[in-house]
Amino acid sequence: MNDMVQATRADPFAAFGMPELGLREFWYPVLPAWRLRRRPRQVRVLGEELVLFRDGARVFALDDRCPHRGARLSLGACRFKATISCPYHGWTFDGTGACVAAIMEGPDSNIPGRAKVKSYPALQRNGLIWVYIGERAAPAFEDDVxxxxxxxxxxxxxxxxxxxxxxxxxxxxxxxxxxxxxxxxxxxxxxxxxxxxxxxxxxxxxxxxxxxxxxxxxxxxxxxxxxxxxxxxxxxxxxxxxxxxxxxxxxxxxxxxxxxxxxxxxxxxxxxxxxxxxxxxxxxxxxxxxxxxxxxxxxxxxxxxxxxxxxxxxxxxxxxxxxxxxxxxxxxxxxxxxxxxxxxxxxxxxxxxxxxxxxxxxxxxxxxxxxxxxx
Ligand code: FES
Ligand SMILES: [Fe+2]
Known part of the structure; x- marks a missing residue:
């Protein structure tokens, strides 16, 4: 019992039930919009590593890990429109995280449609990039901020x-x-x-x-x-x-x-x-x-x-x-x-x-x- 009190007092936030990595199921600002140009960028949000990339004013956020062999997508490039290609073997993903090509397997590869990366709702507003972090369906940006x-x-x-x-x-x-x-x-x-x-x-x-x-x-x-x-x-x-x-x-x-x-x-x-x-x-x-x-x-x-x-x-x-x-x-x-x-x-x-x-x-x-x- 004494140990428990000690432990609680040693972490004042845990005692109140405040999560260390922040509250999920919210929109968050993550980066100034000007920092995201043609090259993808990695951001760390609530402890998760995401890759951001854009197609004009449209912004996309995916898990920064290629499902093929685990390379960082953020080291890759936006080779085709509204997609990101992994730096290792060129698996290419669209904004929903669906694989649309596996370049090193040629156009007839059966990987597209099978491989997928987790995606996050993202948008650009007020000169900032915003991402929704959560497991549920994202509320409309206007209703949440x-x-x-x-x-x-x-x-x-x-x-x-x-x-x-x-x-x-x-x-x-x-x-x-x-x-x-x-x-x-x-x-x-x-x-x-x-x-x-x-x-x-x-x-x-x-x-x-x-x-x-x-x-x-x-x-x-x-x-x-x-x-x-x-x-x-x-x-x-x-x-x-x-x-x-x-x-x-x-x-x-x-x-x-x-x-x-x-x-x-x-x-x-x-x-x-x-x-x-x-x-x-x-x-x-x-x-x-x-x-x-x-x-x-x-x-x-x-x-x-x-x-x-x-x-x-x-x-x-x-x-x-x-x-x-x-x-x-x-x-x-x-x-x-x-x-x-x-x-x-x-x-x-x-x-x-x-x-x-x-x-x-x-x-x-x-x-x-x-x-x-x-x-
Ligand atoms: S690790 Fe990404 S394409 Fe192979
Ligand atoms: Fe202050």
């Missing part, structure tokens, strides 16, 4: 991608852990001129009720504190004169456009299969941070910046602002402040505290979902 990505009439997106040397659960934890922000990011270029976000808040978990997401509500809190005998945090605030973005609406979120028009229930929403949506009250901009598990020890972070389309001039301004400021200030410096820390986390025994309410809620949420899948 947030509207902000699917609705190209209303939003355009700019995505920054970074690989993290950590498990996806460590990265996703960071997003429900409200109380790291004021500490880790206080001196990031984005927050340098604003008051430090409130800390020491009372936190409660808000289940979005759609089976896909939850958020954390914070009330109270303080922007600075005196620690007797030690000093003040933050140490000085004279440069923090800007009004913070949407901060005043915390208690009145249900009056914002983000809530009324887009149904966003909390300023930050953690959602399956492993993402956070950070909303502006004006609903003019949202940031989706999406963790794609590469394998047990690596995660690809997609920072998908979603801008509401508000005319050509505004789009030009948004793109310029991203290129000149937000792209480096947030998607590089701000995110890298988290990256250094989450990559340093060694999962093991934890001493969770009052401010970890959101994180515990998120782990339970994922664990519940993963449990449901198994039934």
């Amino acid at each position: 947030p509207d902000l990505v699917a609705d190209r009439q209303r939003f355009f997106t700019i995505t920054a991608i970074t690989d993290y040397a950590c498990n996806w659960r460590v990265l996703a934890d960071n997003w429900t852990n409200e109380h790291h922000g004021p500490y880790v990011h206080a001196n990031s270029p984005e927050l340098l001129l604003q008051p430090v976000p409130p800390f020491n808040m009372e936190l409660s978990v808000i289940d979005h009720g759609d089976g896909r997401g939850m958020g954390v509500r914070g009330t109270g809190g303080q922007n600075y504190a005196e620690f007797p005998g030690l000093g003040r945090f933050p140490s000085h605030s004279w440069h923090r004169f800007l009004k913070p973005h949407g901060r005043g609406v915390r208690g009145r979120w249900h009056e914002t456009r983000a809530f009324k028009e887009f149904g966003v229930q909390t300023p930050t929403s953690s959602r399956l299969p492993g993402m956070v949506i950070v909303a502006r009250p004006s609903a003019e901009y949202f940031l989706i941070q999406w963790a794609m598990p590469i394998d047990a020890h690596n995660t690809r972070l997609f920072n998908i910046n979603c801008f509401r389309r508000m005319g050509r001039w505004r789009e030009w301004r948004d793109r310029a602002h991203y290129a000149l400021f937000r792209g480096w200030a947030h998607d590089r410096i701000f995110s890298d402040q988290d990256k250094i820390i989450v990559e340093s986390v060694t999962p093991g025994p934890e001493h969770l505290s009052r401010t970890d309410v959101g994180l515990i809620g998120w782990r339970r949420f994922v664990g519940r979902h993963a449990g449901m899948e198994k039934q």
Whole structure:
């Protein structure tokens, strides 16, 4: 019995039932579209090795292993239209994974129609390649991903991608852990001129009720504190004169456009299969941070910046602002402040505290979902 408790505590994620290699039966972004050209490419997604190849705008994903003798298809070539040929003996497969030719056996070979590779639903959207990982029939892309990505009439997106040397659960934890922000990011270029976000808040978990997401509500809190005998945090605030973005609406979120028009229930929403949506009250901009598990020890972070389309001039301004400021200030410096820390986390025994309410809620949420899948 004692051993079991020890083991459970040694792996905090297993204790909550969170799968190490991510949740299956979801669409995932896997690669920027420009990285897939004429040559096939290998990607590792949820621990599986896939080969991607394209025919114009059509994208295909197959298991990266030839059924003949096991060579990597990704070392082969797209020799004929909408197919991939193995580098070893030229067995050739179409986008469904069916063998359509075995080149070294000549055109009369009886292999075509008999050999097959597993295929995955794949498509190109928003400048990204997306793949559905699962055993069931894939839901329509538009029904599975947030509207902000699917609705190209209303939003355009700019995505920054970074690989993290950590498990996806460590990265996703960071997003429900409200109380790291004021500490880790206080001196990031984005927050340098604003008051430090409130800390020491009372936190409660808000289940979005759609089976896909939850958020954390914070009330109270303080922007600075005196620690007797030690000093003040933050140490000085004279440069923090800007009004913070949407901060005043915390208690009145249900009056914002983000809530009324887009149904966003909390300023930050953690959602399956492993993402956070950070909303502006004006609903003019949202940031989706999406963790794609590469394998047990690596995660690809997609920072998908979603801008509401508000005319050509505004789009030009948004793109310029991203290129000149937000792209480096947030998607590089701000995110890298988290990256250094989450990559340093060694999962093991934890001493969770009052401010970890959101994180515990998120782990339970994922664990519940993963449990449901198994039934
Ligand atoms: S191993 Fe692929 S064609 Fe022989
Ligand atoms: Fe952070």
